[in-house]
Amino acid sequence: MINISSVYIDQKIEKEVKKVLLSRFLVQGEKVKALEQALCSVNCSKYALVVNSGTAALHTALASIGIQAGDEVITSPFSFIATVNAILMCGAKPVFADIEENTFNIDPKLIESKISKKTKAILTVDLYGQPCNYEKIKKIAKKYKLKIISDSCQSIGAVYKNRPIAKWVDIACFSFYATKNIMMGEGGALVTSNKALYNFAKRFRQHGQDMEKPYIYHHLGYNYRATDLLAAIGLCQINFLDKWTRQRNKNARVLMDSLKETPGIIIPGLSKDSSHVFHQFTIRVGKGFSLSRDKLKEHLFKNGIGAGIYYPSILAVHPFIKKITKYKKGMYPVAEKITKEVLSLPVHPMLKKSDLEYIVSMIKSNR
Numbered sequence: 001m002i003n004i005s006s007v008y009i010d011q012k013i014e015k016e017v018k019k020v021l022l023s024r025f026l027v028q029g030e031k032v033k034a035l036e037q038a039l040c041s042v043n044c045s046k047y048a049l050v051v052n053s054g055t056a057a058l059h060t061a062l063a064s065i066g067i068q069a070g071d072e073v074i075t076s077p078f079s080f081i082a083t084v085n086a087i088l089m090c091g092a093k094p095v096f097a098d099i100e101e102n103t104f105n106i107d108p109k110l111i112e113s114k115i116s117k118k119t120k121a122i123l124t125v126d127l128y129g130q131p132c133n134y135e136k137i138k139k140i141a142k143k144y145k146l147k148i149i150s151d152s153c154q155s156i157g158a159v160y161k162n163r164p165i166a167k168w169v170d171i172a173c174f175s176f177y178a179t180k181n182i183m184m185g186e187g188g189a190l191v192t193s194n195k196a197l198y199n200f201a202k203r204f205r206q207h208g209q210d211m212e213k214p215y216i217y218h219h220l221g222y223n224y225r226a227t228d229l230l231a232a233i234g235l236c237q238i239n240f241l242d243k244w245t246r247q248r249n250k251n252a253r254v255l256m257d258s259l260k261e262t263p264g265i266i267i268p269g270l271s272k273d274s275s276h277v278f279h280q281f282t283i284r285v286g287k288g289f290s291l292s293r294d295k296l297k298e299h300l301f302k303n304g305i306g307a308g309i310y311y312p313s314i315l316a317v318h319p320f321i322k323k324i325t326k327y328k329k330g331m332y333p334v335a336e337k338i339t340k341e342v343l344s345l346p347v348h349p350m351l352k353k354s355d356l357e358y359i360v361s362m363i364k365s366n367r
Contacts, residue, residue: 002359004306005179006350008237016232023228031231036189038238039174042157043166045191047198050231051205054153054175056224057188058086058123060204061171064190064197065147067092067120074114075123075151076106077314078335083125083151084315093324095119096316098332102269104128104282104342107334108136115140121147126155126165128310128344129181129248129279130271134160134168149173153188154279156181157245161273166191171201176230181244181279182237184230247349248278251356255281255345258360264289265363266341280310281347284338293343296363300345303362308344 020031032050039048051057067073069091075083077096087094097110104127111122122141124132132150141148152158152165153175159165166172171194174180176187192198200219202211208221256267266284270276285293293309300307314335316327330336345359 002305002346002351002355004308004344004346004348006348007178007183008240008350009233010236013233013236016236017229020228020232026227026229028225029228031228031235032226035231035235035238038235039189039191042238042241043164043172043191045164045166045172046193047195048189048191049198049201049205050187050189050226050234051224052188052226053186053224054151054173054177054188055082055086056205056222057153057173057175057190058082058149058151059089059222060201060224061149061173061190062086062090062092062121062123063204064200065121065149065170070118071120072116072118073121073123074106074111074119076125076127076335077316077332078104078311078338079125079127079151079315080153080311081315081318082153083123084321087123088321088324092120093118094315094321096314096325096332098334099338101334101338103130103132103271104338105130105132106137108133108140111137111140112144115144115146119144119146121149123149123151124169125151126158128268128282129155129158129277130268131155131158131160131165131168131274133271133273134165135273138168153177154180155277157241158277159275166193170194171197176234181248181277182234182241184234184237187226187230187234244349245277248347249276251347251349251351252276252278252281254353254356255347255360258356259283259363262289262364278347280308280344282310282342282344284341285343286341293341297343300359300362305359305362306346309342310344311339311342313339 036048067090071092148169176184205224208219210216
């Protein structure tokens with residue numbers, strides 16, 4: 001089976017995890033600190049905070065900029081549920097702006113019309129590994145004095161206009177879930193160059209506790225601590241980030257070149273201003289193809305190829321979100337259309353040339 005993702009564990013990772021086990025110090029410690037330092041280097045940021053999930057990173061980031069009940073946060077309707085859940089966890093209201101058809105990211109032209117007196121922030125989503133148009137988004141945020149948090153959970157290592165995403169936003173958030181470009185099984189991180197935001201986040205990670213005076217609590221917080229066991233895995237894997245990103249791009253180029261002339265198949269759109277790290281290689285299956293998107297997925301699976309639909313519906317349709325946002329069909333036409341067409345193919349760095357050729361052949365055999 002050619003899986004859509006692949007978990008890389010080598011002898012060095014096994015050795016480092018064993019060291020942590022033998023140390024008997026399993027909780028947040030030196031490995032977490034070392035991973036945070038590495039993340040600062042990757043993102044050209046002053047501070048990094050490792051937490052136990054990408055969701056925890058988003059929640060912590062939003063709480064750090066003061067998002068609370070009654071506030072509104074503008075975001076994309078086309079993302080994983082954690083994007084909206086983090087807003088709701090702060091008691092705030094998500095406000096959706098539709099996406100660009102070619103990049104799948106929030107359309108900057110539509111953001112300004114969504115701003116109200118209650119708007120406090122823009123939560124961008126760098127979907128599939130490609131950064132948003134941060135130049136335009138930052139201009140809007142500056143004009144209306146809004147904060148920018150990036151849900152870059154799929155985009156570690158990506159850059160926009162030759163600068164890491166973290167240099168364009170107040171806080172950037174990443175995920176190290178088992179399928180991500182850097183994986184720890186579970187885990188996440190936020191990075192920032194704002195000391196005050198970092199200090200709040202550091203307390204928030206540990207129940208709001210003062211970092212210098214144990215059992216003194218300044219505000220509400222959560223148990224979002226990471227473990228040295230998982231950080232040991234992430235610390236080893238981050239050394240492969242550049243190499244793996246280059247390989248993902250090579251694999252993506254093979255797929256794009258091979259599929260670009262296939263009727264009904266629309267290959268991913270690439271922004272000239274950003275680097276794509278291809279967490280997912282997502283095609284669109286249109287009317288010109290011989291099979292529907294769902295039938296193509298089924299065909300690939302039957303022939304030993306894993307493919308995924310990310311995502312089969314926009315966030316606004318889920319009842320608990322629909323109730324808050326008053327969603328009606330047709331409010332986000334581009335995102336609604338995209339959910340019926342997207343199909344992600346294997347692109348991970350462990351793929352062989354023969355794997356890529358087989359994937360292409362299985363798609364073209366049904367054109």
